[in-house]
Amino acid sequence: MVSERIEKLINEQIAKEQFAAQYYLAMSAYFETLDLVGLAHYFRIQCKEELMHADKMFDYLNDVGGAVILQAIPAPEQNFTDVEDVFAKALAHEKEVTKSIVTIAKAAAEECDFATSSFLQWFINEQVEEEASASLYLNKIKMVKDNPSAMYLLDQELAQRVLTTDTGSQA
Ligand SMILES: [Fe+2]
Numbered sequence: 001m002v003s004e005r006i007e008k009l010i011n012e013q014i015a016k017e018q019f020a021a022q023y024y025l026a027m028s029a030y031f032e033t034l035d036l037v038g039l040a041h042y043f044r045i046q047c048k049e050e051l052m053h054a055d056k057m058f059d060y061l062n063d064v065g066g067a068v069i070l071q072a073i074p075a076p077e078q079n080f081t082d083v084e085d086v087f088a089k090a091l092a093h094e095k096e097v098t099k100s101i102v103t104i105a106k107a108a109a110e111e112c113d114f115a116t117s118s119f120l121q122w123f124i125n126e127q128v129e130e131e132a133s134a135s136l137y138l139n140k141i142k143m144v145k146d147n148p149s150a151m152y153l154l155d156q157e158l159a160q161r162v163l164t165t166d167t168g169s170q171a
């Protein structure tokens with residue numbers, strides 16, 4: 001049985017993952033307005049990944065006898081200034097999510113809640129990858145932003161992204 005404190009933190013994290021999905025969908029919509037369909041596709045996949053993260057937490061909370069309490073998801077910002085602005089905000093957002101996961105991991109460690117610690121390890125690893133890819137693409141955008149031909153190629157590269165459904169779930 002999970003503690004009330006951990007239950008609350010995981011419920012908050014479910015909402016944060018759902019908000020991240022909304023935020024990435026807003027970014028995808030922005031790129032659609034620019035006809036950068038590869039970038040739009042990349043963020044659409046990112047949105048789906050975040051929903052899978054929320055589902056993974058939903059399942060875990062049920063598995064350990066916690067109650068899922070869904071929360072209102074705030075509207076995301078949608079007034080992006082340019083392509084670089086979006087990628088910078090995506091990286092900043094992932095860093096916030098990492099902090100939030102670490103907060104839950106600290107609480108689980110304090111409570112000797114080894115099941116939650118083990119569960120969160122997948123998210124800690126995932127955040128390393130999320131920050132690394134957000135940082136990589138932010139740097140690529142900085143390289144190509146003033147060169148339409150290079151941007152065209154990067155858009156094509158990002159159009160190739162495929163949704164990975166391996167969330168480490170044992171179910
Ligand atoms: Fe996530």
Ligand SMILES: [Fe+2]
Pocket residue numbers: 020050094097130
């Ligand atoms: Fe993420």
